[in-house]
Amino acid sequence: MQNILITGANRGIGYALVEEYLSQSDARVYATCRNPDDAAALNALADANPDRLRILQLDVDDEASIARAVGAVAYDTDSLDVLINNAGVSGSDSGRIMGQLTSAEVAAVITTNAVAPLIVTQACRELLREGDNPRVVMISSGLGSISNAGGSAYAYRMSKAAMNMAARVLAFDEAMAGTISVTIAPGWVRTDMGGPSASLAPEESASALLTLIQRLGASDNGRFYRYDGAELDW
Structure with a gap:
């Protein structure tokens, strides 16, 4: 039986x-999730x-x-096979729009979307090293692609680009331990963040994500994928 840890699991893609x-x-x-009693x-x-x-x-x-959450996992099991860093925020207009930006909002989005997944992964490092074909999945976004960057959404774009870099560096650092690290853009999904006009239902994205995650191997380490398996430009 695989052991899977998913952050931000109370709604949307995580759920x-x-x-x-x-x-x-x-x-x-x-x-x-942050508030289990409300989930x-x-x-x-x-x-x-x-x-299960x-x-x-x-x-x-x-x-x-x-530390408490990962400690609870370690109390249950000595290994983790898949870590999915899904928790994230889009931020407010003070992180999106030139003329309204504040350093506090930009920093907060980057902390949640880029720094936090790295710290969660670090906390899970030893459990992952004991896993079967251990995989770290960073749920990123096409908006994090520098090659394909457009306008606005400054904090979100910056945070996802930083997340992508973290996953890329992790792929080098943990390769000898056998841990595979990838970033995956889940598509435009009908969630609180994606909005009602998005093209994919959460279930469609999640089904494709699971198919992709299950087939990940050493040759995928350090890559940036779309949910359907197409490779994206950094």
């Missing part, structure tokens, strides 16, 4: 990934899958919270 893992694979899922749908899933789904409180911006 859909939990559903996909529970329905399609033999996996034990550790689903994390009604996730709690209902846990009630229906008590042996555990919900953990995790605020990715709080290193003590990260």
